[in-house]
Amino acid sequence: MTNLNGSFEDTGYVQPKKKKRTGLMILLGAVALVLIALLVAGGYLFSLARSFDNGTTKLPDAFPEETLRPQKAETAKDAVNILLLGSDTRATNQGDDEFAKLPNGGRSDTMMLVHVPANREGVYVTSIMRDTWLDIPGHGKAKINAAFAYGGVALTVQTLEGLLDTRIDHVASIDFEGFKGLTDALGGVEINNPIAFKQNLSNGYFFPKGVQTLNGEEALAFVRERYAFKDGDYQRVRNQQLFVKAVMSTLMSKETLTDPGKISETVKQFAPYVAVDETLDAVKVATLGGSMANVRSRDMTFFTLxxxxxxxxxxxxxxVVPDMAVISDFAEALKQDKVGQFVEDNGL
Structure with missing residues (x-):
């Protein structure tokens, strides 16, 4: 059955035995959304954007050749699509050759596509599971994360643009150390954990069911864990989505946005661990943030490809077997800037 929310369903396939992978990366699946929250604080808008611009690094050659890319449909010309990537510079490679390193030394693992509609009335975040079996241009069928090994960020962009026939406007990558610093700069982040579990390590953290506040180290463990769950990556994706929304709720709270010191500290902790494409500069960040001043965490919708x-x-x-029929509907919704209608039609 089609899976849109990261839930695992019995499709007749045998769940394969998990192989050991160390250094699993998290994706702070709201790099651009974090910026939006940080940059809506009145007179701080452009100064914070410049601070972010000066602190981040650039992703070289993030896009494929222009002749290989789709053009934006007229109906979606004012919408914004941002591909968010994860990297983990602490990770070690133990025979996991499918993981290619990003420019900052980290490895790709999980990704999200953020769609900001032209009316700026919501944000739609699509998790793309790393084992999704797709056509990789020039290489045939493979897992989406193999695109990094074959051709880096540009080939990953080309793969997704080909799948969705939709242009990706920007790319951003964050190292998990920045994620940790962001969480601590906010004074911790409160979540409502749906399932009690223990991190699959001898000295791992235990997360009880229910409301709790996580610090940076705990947050990393929460969003990276998959071995503790029967459905593995599916629950990990759900946990990532849950935590990203909790981060956004904290960032967009009155307590944060009216505290210049906390905002500045958050940018200071976050920016050095972010890499963005060369077109995502301070002006564009500030402009996007300013256009989304009314967006709050309740306006965000998360679902899985x-x-x-x-x-x-x-x-x-x-x-992971893609449902190409429903993906086709999603692609059309992106082109028509009607992702909200797609979400409603599919009960998301």
């Missing part, structure tokens, strides 16, 4: 559960490829790899 439609899939039919897990399976195995012809060569025996464990994969």
């Amino acid at each position: 439609p899939n039919s559960g897990t399976g195995r490829s012809a060569d025996g790899q464990s994969i």
Whole structure:
């Protein structure tokens, strides 16, 4: 059955045995959204944007050749699509050759596509599971995260633009150390954990069911864990989405936005761990942030790229099977800037 919310459903496939992977990365799936929250604080708008601009690094060659890219449909010309990537500079490679390193030394793992509609009345965040089996231009069928190994960020962008026939406007990557610093700069982030679990380490953290406030180290453990769950990456994606929304709620709270010291500290902690494409400069960040001054966490919708559960490829790899029929509907919604209608039609 189609899976839109990161939930695991029995599709007749046998759940493959998990292989050991160290250094699992998290994706702070709201790099651009964090900026929006930080940059709506009145007179601080452009000064904070410049501070962010000066603190971040650039992703070189983030996009494929222009001739290989789709053009934006007229109906969506004012919408913004941002591809968010994760990296983990603490990770070690133990035979996991499918993970290619990003420019800051981290490795790709999870990604999200953020769609900001032209009316700026909401934000739609689509998690793309790393094992999703797709056509990689020039390389045939493979997992989406293999695109990094084959051609870096540009090939990943090309793969998703080809899948969705939609242009990606910007790319941003964050190292998990920045995620940790962001959480601590906010004084911790409150979540409502739906499932009690213990991190799969001898000295791992235990997360009880219910409301709790996490510090940076605890937050990292919460969003990176997958071995503790029967459905593995599916629950990890749900936890990532839950925590990102909690971060946004904290960032957009009156207590944060009226505290210049906290805002400045958050930018200071966050910016050095972010890499963005060369077109995402201070002016664009401030302009986007200013246009979304009324957006709050309640206006954000999270869902997973439609899939039919897990399976195995012809060569025996464990994969996530994309639901191409529903993905086609999603692609059309992106082109028409009607993702809100797509969300409503699919009960998200």
